[in-house]
Amino acid sequence: MEASAIPTLKSTGWVSVLSILVMLPVIGRADTGQIAQPWRAEAVVEGRDEAYDKERFLNELTFRHSQPLPTAVDNGIRGTGGSVSSRRLYYDFRFRQDFGFRDDRNGFLLDIQRSEDLDGAYQRQLVGFRQAVTDDTELWLQGDVYSDKSLSDVYFSARHRVADNHWIHASWILPDAYFNSKTDSPDEFETFPHSWFIQWHRGGVEPDLGTTVSMTLTPESSFISRQESLQVDSGSVRAAFSHRQQVANWLITMEVDGERTRRDYRLFAEGEDRSTGFDRNHLQLLAGATFTAHRLQPGFGIAYRDLNEQGFFGRALNDEGRIRRREPTVFGEFSLPLTPGVSLRPAVYLGHAHIRQSFEEETDRDFDGFIGKLALPFEMVLSRQDGAVLTLNPTFYLHESEFGGGNLQLHWPL
Secondary structure (H helix, E strand, O other): OOOOHHHHHHHOOOHHHHHHHHHOOOOOOOOOOOOOOOOOHHHHHOOOOOOOOOOHHHHHHHOOOOOOOOOOOOOEEEEEEEEOOOOOEEEEEEEEEEEEEOOOOEEEEEEEEEEEEOOEEEEEEEEEEEEEOOOOEEEEEEEEOOOOHHHOEEEEEEEEEEEOOEEEEEEEEEOOOOHHHHOOOOOEEEEOOOEEEEEEEEEOOOOOOEEEEEEEEEEEEEEEEOOOOEEEEEEEEEEEEEEEEEEOOEEEEEEEEEEEEEEEEEEOOOOOOEEEEEEEEEEEEEEEEEEOOOOOOOEEEEEEEEEEEEEEOOOOOOOEEEEEEEEEEEEEEOOEEEEOOEEEOOEEEEEEEEEEEEEOOEOOOOEEEEEEEEEOOEEEEEEOOOOEEEEEEEEEEOOOOOEEEEEEEEEEEO
């Protein structure tokens, strides 16, 4: 990004919008599989602190990022937040910028993330540098740094450019790298965790076209939390695929994200000496097509989510349970220009939720039936030159007469 682009962002006054997005509570999850997801202590010890209701994943679908840029591999601001209940907020925010210098052979890297996965909320503030070692290969060093040194993560990465906008990227991540030697808690690692992240990206003719494939592999590690009276051995793998292609007058989109997690717990609180496990298999996909030759740009698509979890859900819920969800959804939308800088893009989502959810400590939450939503997103162009868009998106449930939550999005490529 050129230096002149920074004052442009500030001069619009929309830096206040960015501030609002950053301060929103961190509850929710979006398509995070294209970003490295290393081992987290709070994920394996605490886990998420809610049992999802029947509309949770429908809400996430209707509040997903509506703008193609910036993607997960681009510089810029990418934020979406929306109310999913009276107490919960869906939220996914990222600010990523590569400040290049010395003819772009070096760069200062800043990557701020606040989001959530199936284990709960997280936030990262990655800072680092990159150094070119050849014309096509770079080495990166980044850290998620905390004042408590025991919580800092270290990222060692390499990127090789095959061609323009075509690269392979690999990272070796050491979560809580100095924990045993720096912590003042009684907790400790018996086997230190590490995560491998690999990504292949090939851009298309246009900036919003192309293919990205990513995987985060976390081999088994062992952590003893004496504060929470448990030991957990855990390992996981996450993978994601995204593709956008223009075929004649049709824009085709495909996104796939999957996760496999296995954990073994030994619980040793007073009166609770036992062993238990936890398994998760998760798959979500989205496919869509938009007819770009028509003024209204009509589009349609399908989405599907399959989630299977069973076992001990961590100290936050402190319960054994089983969740089985299968949720197919179809949707259609079109764009209605209102003014040169504002458009309305109504969308209808029609789905069927098959949910079997049971816990030892609470009533079963089974559901098998229709769920649907009407979304009325107003898209406002903040900067036509930068491609910046602010979206206000009120939604309404179709399976019951209720407001479905409001959604605010900001997308600003840099």
